[in-house]
Amino acid sequence: MFFNKKTDAVKKEYFSQEWMDEWLANIKKSDEYKKKGKDWNSPVVIQFKPLPDRFSDENLLGIYLDLQYGECHDMRYANQEYVDKADVVLSADEKTWIRMIEERIDPIMMLMKGNLKVKKGSLVMLATHRQAAAALLQTCPAYTDAPSSKELKKSLKEPPAVRKEHSKFVSTGRGINFDSFPMQLFEKSKKFGIWNPSDIDLTKDKEHWASFTDEEKTIIIHLSSLFMAGEEAVTLDLLPLIQTISKEGRVEEEIYLTSFLWEEAKHTEFFARFVHEVIAGDPDFESFHKPFYKKLFYQKLPFYLNTLYTDTSPLAQLKASGTYNMIVEGTLAETGYEAYSKMLSEHNMLPGLLEGIKLLKQDESRHIAYGLYLINRILDEHPEHKFTFENHLEELLTDATNIINELFEPYDVVPFGLEKEWFLDYAIKQFQHRMAKIGL
Numbered sequence: 001m002f003f004n005k006k007t008d009a010v011k012k013e014y015f016s017q018e019w020m021d022e023w024l025a026n027i028k029k030s031d032e033y034k035k036k037g038k039d040w041n042s043p044v045v046i047q048f049k050p051l052p053d054r055f056s057d058e059n060l061l062g063i064y065l066d067l068q069y070g071e072c073h074d075m076r077y078a079n080q081e082y083v084d085k086a087d088v089v090l091s092a093d094e095k096t097w098i099r100m101i102e103e104r105i106d107p108i109m110m111l112m113k114g115n116l117k118v119k120k121g122s123l124v125m126l127a128t129h130r131q132a133a134a135a136l137l138q139t140c141p142a143y144t145d146a147p148s149s150k151e152l153k154k155s156l157k158e159p160p161a162v163r164k165e166h167s168k169f170v171s172t173g174r175g176i177n178f179d180s181f182p183m184q185l186f187e188k189s190k191k192f193g194i195w196n197p198s199d200i201d202l203t204k205d206k207e208h209w210a211s212f213t214d215e216e217k218t219i220i221i222h223l224s225s226l227f228m229a230g231e232e233a234v235t236l237d238l239l240p241l242i243q244t245i246s247k248e249g250r251v252e253e254e255i256y257l258t259s260f261l262w263e264e265a266k267h268t269e270f271f272a273r274f275v276h277e278v279i280a281g282d283p284d285f286e287s288f289h290k291p292f293y294k295k296l297f298y299q300k301l302p303f304y305l306n307t308l309y310t311d312t313s314p315l316a317q318l319k320a321s322g323t324y325n326m327i328v329e330g331t332l333a334e335t336g337y338e339a340y341s342k343m344l345s346e347h348n349m350l351p352g353l354l355e356g357i358k359l360l361k362q363d364e365s366r367h368i369a370y371g372l373y374l375i376n377r378i379l380d381e382h383p384e385h386k387f388t389f390e391n392h393l394e395e396l397l398t399d400a401t402n403i404i405n406e407l408f409e410p411y412d413v414v415p416f417g418l419e420k421e422w423f424l425d426y427a428i429k430q431f432q433h434r435m436a437k438i439g440l
C-alpha cells in the first residue's frame, strides 16, 4: 500500500487511489482531451518533491500516466521503474500541484514561471502541447468550492481624476527629485536616446538586399512587418498612460515618459525608413499579421491602454503597463530584436538595420525598466492586486508564445538559421526574469 488515507469519510483526498480512478474516468469521458491531446503520445510522471507526509512508501515518487493520442491507457503510483519509463517527468511540491488543480492554472505557465520543474523532457516541446496539457488538467478532479481564478478577476474601478486647476507645483514646492529612478532614466535617455534614424547609412543594406534569395527576402519582410506595426502600436497607445501619470502629479515620471514616446516614434520612423529605402517593390506587409498577432497588437494593447481614459485605478494601470512593458516590450520585442540582431551580425548583413536595432534595443531596455518601476510601485501600495495581475500576465504570455508559433508556421526551414525553440526559450527566460523583478 503506497498511500495512507486520512480517516476523513466526507472530504475526498487528492492523489488517493479513488482520486486517480476518478481522474482516469474523467479523461475517458473527455472529448476535449481526445481532441486536444491527439498529438501527444508520451507517458508522463507527476512527481512530488518532497513526498507528502501522507505517503508511507518512500519508493513512491509520483503518479504515472500513460498518455497516448488523446487517451490515458494506464494511471498508477510511480516508483523509479515508471519514472524511467516516462518521457516527461514534472516535479512540484504537493501544495503547488493542488493549487494548479483547484485554480486550473495553465501547467505550461507554471513551468515557465518555474513553479513546476521539468525533470525529464523539454520545456519547449511541452510548450507546443500547451492545449493538450490544459485539457488534461480540466479533467483532473478538484475538491474545492473555492472560486476559480477567473471568478476572482474583478476590476476595482475608481472614477478618473479630472484636474481643472493646479494647486501647487513640484518645481517650486518640494523640488524635482533628481535622484529618483525616473529622473535617472531621463538622464540616460538624453545621453543614449538621441540617435537619429536619418543618420543611419543604408547603402550597404540596399546592396545586400539585391543579392538575397526570394526566401531570404520573405523572412526579412515578415519580421519587418511585425516590428513596423509593433512600434507604431506602442507609439499610438502610450499616451493614455502618460496622461494618467500626469494627472497624478508624478512630474519626474512624466518627464521621463516624454523621452519614452519620442523614442517609440523614432523606432517607428526607423523601420518605415528601412523598408522604404531598402525593401524594393510593394510587399503586402499586413498579410504577415496572423490571428494571435492581431489579437495582441490590434486589440489587447490598445484596449488595456485606452481603458485608462475612463479607468485610472491601480489595477487598470497594472494591466496597461503589464501588457505594454512586460509582454509587448519585455517579452516579445526583446526576443525579436535579440534574434534579429544575432541573425544580422552572424551573417554579416544589413549593417544599417543592425545599427538601428542595436540603438533601439538600448531605448527599449529603459522603457522596460520604467515599466518594472511602475508595476513595483503600484504593487507595493496595492498588494491585493497581485493575484489578478499575475493572471492577466499569464493570459498574455499565452498570446505571446502563440505569436512565436505563428511566426514559424509558414516555414519548413527558416532562412538564416532562425529557430523556433530558440525564440520560445529566450522569450520564456525574459518573462521569468521580469516576473522575478516584480516579485511574482
Ligand SMILES: [Fe+2]
Pocket: 231, 234, 263, 264, 267, 364
Ligand atoms: Fe520601441
Ligand SMILES: [Fe+2]
Pocket: 234, 264, 329, 363, 364, 367
Ligand atoms: Fe519601447
